[in-house]
Amino acid sequence: MTTTDRITLYYSPQTRATGARVLLEELGAPYDLYVLNMKAGEQRQGAYLTINPLGKVPAIRHGEALVTEQVAIYIYLADLFPQAGLTPALNDPRRGPYLRWIAYYGSSFEPALIDKFMKREPAPVSHSPYADYDTMLGALESQLAKGPYLFGEQITAADILWGMAFSWTMMFGLVPQKDVFVRYAGRIAARPAFQRISKADDEMAAQHAAAAGM
Template sequence: MDKIIFHHAPMSRSNIVHWMLEELGVPYELDAMSLERGDHKKPAYLAINAMGKVPAITHQGITITEAAAICAYLADEFPAAKLSVPIGDPRRGVYLKWLFFGPSCLEQAIIDRIHNRPLAPPQASSYGDHDTVMETLAQAVAKGPYLVGGQFTAADVVIGSGVQWGTMMKAVPERPEFASYMERLRARPAAQRSFAKNQALYEQLHPKAAG
């Protein structure tokens, strides 16, 4: 099996993929970067991702970018972890919906709320409005325990990461549905390992900030 090279900056969107890799339990090589130092804008990394964004992975000679796409790829590539819904299973459509809902709706609604951006015209908005996004997601996680019923999937990694970040930024409302969902996700050993490793890595890369 070709080793995964994970191009990662802690405390960024690439935490999503770090959690996903911990859930998979497969070996990976860490290419750690500091956004504060601008490592993601240096020629070595721009040759990997011309967008100068993290995360990215290199696997079997190809590079994949965009957190949700990476999670979908890894879930399919390593089916033993059961983090995907296979083709032919009627639940796959729901699974894919939530994978794409993360970056196209939830993340955009959170960013607009954080920065107090005015809503785009309805016909131009990627997500409609903030309240509808939150109500739609709250109803889904209330059915639980996960987005695809009883199976934890890569969609929960993507959406759960978004809810966690949005809650921290006060851009996701405090609702019992979200609190219960996050409690279930935080109880996962892989989520706990990922959080601890990212904290330690950030402090290693930024010793002054840690002090």
């Protein structure tokens, strides 16, 4: 298995898979889309459940490797194409913080946002995976305030992950539109890869809605 093996991205527009596609574009990776119409429920049908039993996107296949979970996909892809410069090397002092802030997305940020979205009382701080919402978000704000990216001047795959996350969470009012978050998300949204995929997503989403009779 080599980096010349084409990557299959299991995909649906305007979902978490959008960020994985933007990352593939940023990496210059060879890839194909396996498109699922989530409006028609294709992600819950048997063919895809053999790929990801949870019926979630994104997932990727690269040679014999099948990777699910958004955080794992970002780490895997950025490490697969180190020449793109989006991942710190193992001996880079940024490697530990890089992994920390990628893992933080799945372990703290998303659980906090789901509780907020569902209007659920969080668990007591001693049992909560994210302490409390304000503490979780405050840690992010402090890191991003060092800017312009998570680790200063050089963008990494972690910034693609977080830039996408802030774009959609601020859109739905789950994260307040603080200047540091707005500016950060805007930097990622202004990148050509983001612009290309956003346009393609709008077109694909419209096609899926029409096919599902919506």
